[in-house]
Amino acid sequence: xxxxxxxxxxxxxxxxxxxxxxxxxxxxxxxxxxxxxxxxxxxxxxxxxxxxxxxxxxxxxxxxxxxxxxxxxxxxxxxxxxxxxxxxxxxxxxxxxxxxxxxxxxxxxxxxxxxxxxxxxxxxxxxxxxxxxxxxxxxxxxxxxxxxxxxxxxxxxxxxxxxxxxxxxxxxxxxxxxxxxxxxxxxxxxxxxxxxxxxxxxxxxxxxxxxxxxxxxxxxxxxxxxxxxxxxxxxxxxxxxxxxxxxxxxxxxxxxxxxxxxxxxxxxxxxxxxxxxxxxxxxxxxxxxxxxxxxxxxxxxxxxxxxxxxxxxxxxxxxxxxxxxxxxxxxxxxxxxxxxxxxxxxxxxxxxxxxxxxxxxxxxxxxxxxxxxxxxxxxxxxxxxxxxxxxxxxxxxxxxxxxxxxxxxxxxxxxxxxxxxxxxxxxxxxxxxxxxxxxxxxxxxxxxxxxxxxxxxxxxxxxxxxx
Amino acid sequence: xxxxxxxxxxxxxxxxxxxxxxxxxxxxxxxxxxxxxxxxxxxxxxxxxxxxxxxxxxxxxxxxxxxxxxxxxxxxxxxxxxxxxxxxxxxxxxxxxxxxxxxxxxxxxxxxxxxxxxxxxxxxxxxxxxxxxxxxxxxxxxxxxxxxxxxxxxxxxxxxxxxxxxxxxxxxxxxxxxxxxxxxxxxxxxxxxxxxxxxxxxxxxxx
Numbered sequence: 001x002x003x004x005x006x007x008x009x010x011x012x013x014x015x016x017x018x019x020x021x022x023x024x025x026x027x028x029x030x031x032x033x034x035x036x037x038x039x040x041x042x043x044x045x046x047x048x049x050x051x052x053x054x055x056x057x058x059x060x061x062x063x064x065x066x067x068x069x070x071x072x073x074x075x076x077x078x079x080x081x082x083x084x085x086x087x088x089x090x091x092x093x094x095x096x097x098x099x100x101x102x103x104x105x106x107x108x109x110x111x112x113x114x115x116x117x118x119x120x121x122x123x124x125x126x127x128x129x130x131x132x133x134x135x136x137x138x139x140x141x142x143x144x145x146x147x148x149x150x151x152x153x154x155x156x157x158x159x160x161x162x163x164x165x166x167x168x169x170x171x172x173x174x175x176x177x178x179x180x181x182x183x184x185x186x187x188x189x190x191x192x193x194x195x196x197x198x199x200x201x202x203x204x205x206x207x208x209x210x211x212x213x214x215x216x217x218x219x220x221x222x223x224x225x226x227x228x229x230x231x232x233x234x235x236x237x238x239x240x241x242x243x244x245x246x247x248x249x250x251x252x253x254x255x256x257x258x259x260x261x262x263x264x265x266x267x268x269x270x271x272x273x274x275x276x277x278x279x280x281x282x283x284x285x286x287x288x289x290x291x292x293x294x295x296x297x298x299x300x301x302x303x304x305x306x307x308x309x310x311x312x313x314x315x316x317x318x319x320x321x322x323x324x325x326x327x328x329x330x331x332x333x334x335x336x337x338x339x340x341x342x343x344x345x346x347x348x349x350x351x352x353x354x355x356x357x358x359x360x361x362x363x364x365x366x367x368x369x370x371x372x373x374x375x376x377x378x379x380x381x382x383x384x385x386x387x388x389x390x391x392x393x394x395x396x397x398x399x400x401x402x403x404x405x406x407x408x409x410x411x412x413x414x415x416x417x418x419x420x421x422x423x424x425x426x427x428x429x430x431x432x433x434x435x436x437x438x439x440x441x442x443x444x445x446x447x448x449x450x451x452x453x454x455x456x457x458x459x460x461x462x463x464x465x466x467x
Numbered sequence: 468x469x470x471x472x473x474x475x476x477x478x479x480x481x482x483x484x485x486x487x488x489x490x491x492x493x494x495x496x497x498x499x500x501x502x503x504x505x506x507x508x509x510x511x512x513x514x515x516x517x518x519x520x521x522x523x524x525x526x527x528x529x530x531x532x533x534x535x536x537x538x539x540x541x542x543x544x545x546x547x548x549x550x551x552x553x554x555x556x557x558x559x560x561x562x563x564x565x566x567x568x569x570x571x572x573x574x575x576x577x578x579x580x581x582x583x584x585x586x587x588x589x590x591x592x593x594x595x596x597x598x599x600x601x602x603x604x605x606x607x608x609x610x611x612x613x614x615x616x617x618x619x620x621x622x623x624x625x626x627x628x629x630x631x632x633x634x635x636x637x638x639x640x641x642x643x644x645x646x647x648x649x650x651x652x653x654x655x656x657x658x659x660x661x662x663x664x665x666x667x668x669x670x671x672x673x674x
Contacts, residue, residue, distance in 0.1 A: 017645065017648050017649055017652040018645050018648045022626050022627065023627045024625075024627055026642065026645060026648070026649075028649075028652050028653075028656070030660055030661075031661070031663075037497050037498070037544075038497075038543065038544065038545070040500035041500070041501070041502040041545075044500070044502065045502075049639075051639075054649075056663075057662040057663055057664045058662055058663060059663060060663045060666055065497075066497075066498055078498075080498035080499065081498055083498075083500060084498050084500055087500050098663050098664075098666035098667045100666070104669065105669065106669070118661075119661055119663065119666075121660075121661055124660065124661075129543060130542075130543055131541065131542050131543040131567060145543040145567055146543060146567065146570075147543050147544070147545035147548070147567060147570060147571035147574065148545040148546075148571075149545060149571065149574035149575065149638070150570065150571075150574065152639065153574075153638055153639050153642065156639050156642075156643070157639065157642045157643065157649060158649065158653075159642055159645075159649055161627075161638065161641075161642065163625065195485055195537055195540055196485070196536060196537035196540065196563060196565070199537070199563060199564075199565065199566055200566060226541075226567075229537065229540060229565060229566070231566050231567075249665070250661050250663075250665060250666075251661075252659060252661075256659060259659060260659055263657075263659070295485055295487075316484050316535065316536070319484075320483075320484055320485065323483075413489075413494050413542075414494055415494045415495070415497060415498065432487075432489070432541060432542075434487045434489045434490065434541060435489070435490060435512065436489065436490075436493060436512050437489050437494075440493070440512055
């Protein structure tokens with residue numbers, strides 16, 4: 001009898017270069033994405049050891065983390081940022097790696113550009129020196145973030161020693177209620193699992209609700225897998241995946257396309273295969289979510305109130321909640337809808353794709369943002385920006401009072417000038433609400449693009465279902 | 468990589484759960500292209516709080532950090548490990564660690580040890596009450612000992628990581644010994660897999 005396997009085990013086994021008892025498996029890496037921030041020291045180490053990049057043809061670089069999102073035709077005022085970008089250019093040229101540079105129309109957030117050109121495909125192993133690499137799992141690939149030493153390892157050998165993960169099924173049943181997005185689904189999952197519920201595991205997201213999502217919505221779910229502590233998260237490829245990939249510049253064509261679809265179609269968890277862990281969520285009950293604290297697991301439905309230390313059972317839980325409330329300047333019992341905001345950020349590898357911008361624009365059409373709010377949209381990539389402008393979305397955002405910027409990670413992590421000032425409070429479509437994440441002393445609330453847009457208009461959080 | 472056999476010294480009680488790498492190494496310091504010199508930036512914001520443990524001269528030079536659950540969560544930035552390394556931390560003891568951070572530590576040669584919550588809480592309170600308490604970690608016997616007492620615990624460690632740390636072996640050097648296996652894999656690898664050679668030309672066509 002055949003052994004029943006999960007999709008996670010199938011992809012893993014297809015990439016084993018070497019397996020030896022007492023050692024991690026050596027896995028082959030199909031695609032290595034590189035950016036300016038976590039690679040300079042890796043290239044420098046290669047240079048010192050006189051090692052080449054083994055497979056520049058399986059490597060793609062861009063600049064996204066610290067690039068300015070306005071005034072790119074002017075000299076970059078930040079000398080360190082300039083040096084890091086120039087270092088990426090120099091390294092790409094020296095080691096023969098393609099680079100989608102700052103003035104390339106394809107430049108953008110690393111996890112947005114590979115999928116939109118059809119480079120991310122089912123069944124691949126994909127790594128990048130960035131923890132949100134799990135985004136690519138939406139295509140049924142095994143994609144995970146790595147540190148700079150591992151970046152060097154992959155550049156030198158195109159492989160990575162990895163201990164096999166535990167497998168986890170996260171099943172979401174039912175369907176999305178009106179006003180609820182895939183961002184709310186993943187926030188609900190993280191809330192349920194906790195920020196370390198996934199440590200050591202790779203998740204397969206499954207179930208009726210997950211299958212009903214578009215590719216872009218699936219990417220939002222997989223993107224935030226790391227916020228539950230998991231190594232990677234993926235969704236089995238299906239017709240939605242194939243439809244999305246077909247015709248993209250780096251996807252197969254003609255006979256190769258047919259053969260690829262045949263291969264990809266077999267990438268499913270076998271009936272009866274067992275996961276090491278599993279949870280089920282009723283998706284129909286999920287409401288729009290807003291984070292109140294300083295971890296992505298600290299969220300509540302928009303209809304809810306800010307919890308307090310009394311809502312937690314352990315001493316550590318109480319202390320963490322207390323510290324989060326102090327940092328966020330919130331009071332236990334406060335209604336989420338009564339929280340006023342100063343800034344709105346729409347963008348990032350979580351929610352910077354065209355569907356996100358369309359949804360946000362649909363809320364903003366014909367409206368003006370509150371006079372007390374400063375808001376910006378940062379498209380996830382050049383093609384997203386071009387498409388949005390072709391559809392007139394930029395005008396809707398600008399007419400509403402939003403700034404319309406150039407692509408990059410921007411205020412998601414605040415490495416460029418796009419930051420919160422101390423004490424400022426944001427509604428943000430990004431992925432982390434850690435202390436100081438968007439700027440020292442800044443306070444971040446994570447929400448979906450429509451919730452962010454609605455908050456921009458009202459000046460405080462509102463229930464998108466009542467608009 | 469330097470070898471690790473044993474580590475002995477004072478411990479720094481960092482008594483907070485879910486400490487993320489944004490706290491350990493804030494983003495503004497990731498623009499540097501150097502590999503060293505990150506010590507002054509470690510916990511940059513928290514060090515502005517006078518009561519923060521790293522501002523307490525009692526713990527200056529301590530080679531062991533005590534931490535709480537899920538230490539090192541969030542971003543993959545190895546700069547966080549480089550910062551800890553640069554302030555002299557050689558080992559971290561916690562009830563649990565985030566995966567990428569723990570991996571990064573093992574590549575740099577910083578030992579991460581998981582102990583039960585109650586053991587961490589005990590060591591934490593000892594370090595808070597008696598900052599001069601000495602802890603000794605012995606890697607080959609996989610033990611942690613509180614000097615001057617009977618308190619001793621053994622810990623688990625991935626045997627391969629242990630072997631590398633004990634011998635100071637470079638991970639890439641090890642993998643390079645398997646050059647034949649890698650080449651064999653490549654020659655049997657599907658030609659249908661995408662490559663990035665077309666990325667040099669601008670053939671933008673999306674959607």
